[in-house]
Amino acid sequence: MSLWGIILLVVLIMSATMIILGLVFAIAGPKKINYIMGYRTPRSMKNLETWQFGNRTAGTYMWRTGVILLIGSLIALFAVINASEQVIQTAGMIIIIIHGVMVFGAVILTEIKLRKYFDRNGNRKF
Numbered sequence: 001m002s003l004w005g006i007i008l009l010v011v012l013i014m015s016a017t018m019i020i021l022g023l024v025f026a027i028a029g030p031k032k033i034n035y036i037m038g039y040r041t042p043r044s045m046k047n048l049e050t051w052q053f054g055n056r057t058a059g060t061y062m063w064r065t066g067v068i069l070l071i072g073s074l075i076a077l078f079a080v081i082n083a084s085e086q087v088i089q090t091a092g093m094i095i096i097i098i099h100g101v102m103v104f105g106a107v108i109l110t111e112i113k114l115r116k117y118f119d120r121n122g123n124r125k126f
Contacts (some may be wrong), residue, residue: 003085004077007092011073014099018066025059041107043114046122050114057113061106069099 001009030038033051038044044054073095080091119125 003092004081004088007088007095008077010092011070011077011095011099014096015066015070015073018069018099018103019063022059022061022063022066025055026063027059029055029059039110041111041114043111043118043122046118049124050118050122053117054110054114058106058110061109062103065102065106069102073099 025039029052033045033048034040038051039054039058041054044050044058076091076095080088083091117125
């Protein structure tokens with residue numbers, strides 16, 4: 001398999017994972033607070049309401065981000081399909097870094113939304 005094909009496979013797996021897990025969390029996330037699976041931050045684990053809100057919100061951000069990254073990554077990869085290995089490698093690294101930044105961004109946006117709707121103790125603000 002060529003370097004381009006390997007990067008394509010990695011991008012497809014990363015995007016598909018984000019989309020699938022995002023949909024699972026957004027639609028039917030973990031029902032009980034746990035330390036194994038789900039959107040696990042101190043704020044989201046305050047009580048069941050913050051837990052469900054955090055998982056739904058993070059899941060929505062994740063699947064949407066996954067779709068955007070899938071489309072953008074495919075466009076970028078097909079733009080360099082016949083380029084040199086160094087160009088393909090650079091494009092692949094940039095795409096993978098962007099994936100990481102976008103995942104981190106989804107976490108930040110979820111925490112902002114949790115702070116907006118819940119106080120420090122997990123009580124709904126309004």
